[in-house]
Amino acid sequence: MATGCPINFDVAYLREQVRSTYEQVARNPEGDYHFHRGPDYAHRFLGYDPDELARLPELSTARFAGVGNPLAIGPIGAGATVLDHACGAGMDLLLAAGKVGSRGRAIGIDMTPAMIECAARAARQAGLSHIAEFRQGYYENLPVPDASVDVVISNGVLNLSPEKHRVMNEVFRVLKPGGYLYLADVVVQQELNMEARSNPDLWAACVGGALVEPELEALAREAGFARGRITRRFNCFYDTTAESKVAKHLFVQSVNFIARKNP
Numbered sequence: 001m002a003t004g005c006p007i008n009f010d011v012a013y014l015r016e017q018v019r020s021t022y023e024q025v026a027r028n029p030e031g032d033y034h035f036h037r038g039p040d041y042a043h044r045f046l047g048y049d050p051d052e053l054a055r056l057p058e059l060s061t062a063r064f065a066g067v068g069n070p071l072a073i074g075p076i077g078a079g080a081t082v083l084d085h086a087c088g089a090g091m092d093l094l095l096a097a098g099k100v101g102s103r104g105r106a107i108g109i110d111m112t113p114a115m116i117e118c119a120a121r122a123a124r125q126a127g128l129s130h131i132a133e134f135r136q137g138y139y140e141n142l143p144v145p146d147a148s149v150d151v152v153i154s155n156g157v158l159n160l161s162p163e164k165h166r167v168m169n170e171v172f173r174v175l176k177p178g179g180y181l182y183l184a185d186v187v188v189q190q191e192l193n194m195e196a197r198s199n200p201d202l203w204a205a206c207v208g209g210a211l212v213e214p215e216l217e218a219l220a221r222e223a224g225f226a227r228g229r230i231t232r233r234f235n236c237f238y239d240t241t242a243e244s245k246v247a248k249h250l251f252v253q254s255v256n257f258i259a260r261k262n263p
């Protein structure tokens with residue numbers, strides 16, 4: 001069970017490991033990591049449209065480290081307010097900004113300052129800074145008012161939190177009635193052993209904190225969502241060192257997941 005933290009796990013240390021990993025990704029996206037990154041990966045493994053990605057600044061797309069494709073889950077209407085609760089360098093958020101247009105808003109939150117800086121610079125380069133705004137913060141305590149967002153997008157980040165109930169409760173709080181969660185995250189088919197759960201490197205690589213698949217729907221239901229369901233599956237760790245560190249039969253993969261707050 002990864003909705004909480006392994007016993008004796010140091011939450012502050014874990015968060016620092018995660019922050020430091022993504023600080024490095026922001027500074028050096030070409031470095032050696034346990035997980036895939038970038039626009040080619042997004043296209044080939046996750047089904048993003050390569051032409052759409054080519055129109056975005058490389059500053060953002062090169063640092064993409066998601067595990068699924070939340071924007072393919074459902075529509076995002078013109079004029080909507082979209083929140084990415086851990087946006088990294090902002091690739092999904094800039095795609096969302098293009099959909100909501102100048103009557104809408106696209107808000108990106110991330111705890112890692114270097115990621116937020118890349119995302120904000122990329123928004124200026126893309127001419128989208130009148131729609132997209134970025135705030136440093138934590139998804140366990142979102143700096144966003146209640147019932148103010150039409151769609152929350154989330155890509156590869158729920159697994160990173162040792163406080164997943166808080167993350168899901170916050171998503172539910174900020175959504176308007178009738179609003180949607182479009183989430184992509186890593187899931188496993190069988191509980192990981194404590195060694196894997198307690199490995200900070202594996203946690204920062206989006207595997208150590210992955211939910212066992214049925215826990216994702218349960219977490220959404222417990223937060224108040226009416227229905228949640230998986231819409232697509234991805235082999236996001238194919239040929240990575242993260243994949244080689246967990247037993248094959250656990251079948252680590254990622255999923256697109258949709259849930260709605262009752263109108």
Ligand SMILES: C[S@@+](CC[C@H](N)C(=O)[O-])C[C@H]1O[C@@H](n2cnc3c(N)ncnc32)[C@H](O)[C@@H]1O
Pocket residue numbers: 018019022063064065066067085086087088089090091092109110111112115137138139140154155156157160161206
């Ligand atoms: C795997 S990356 C994914 C980023 C982005 N969603 C993407 O698709 O490229 C994880 C991101 O989550 C952020 N993050 C991790 N824990 C967080 C927290 N507690 N609050 C806010 N952001 C967090 C990291 O800083 C990092 O940018």
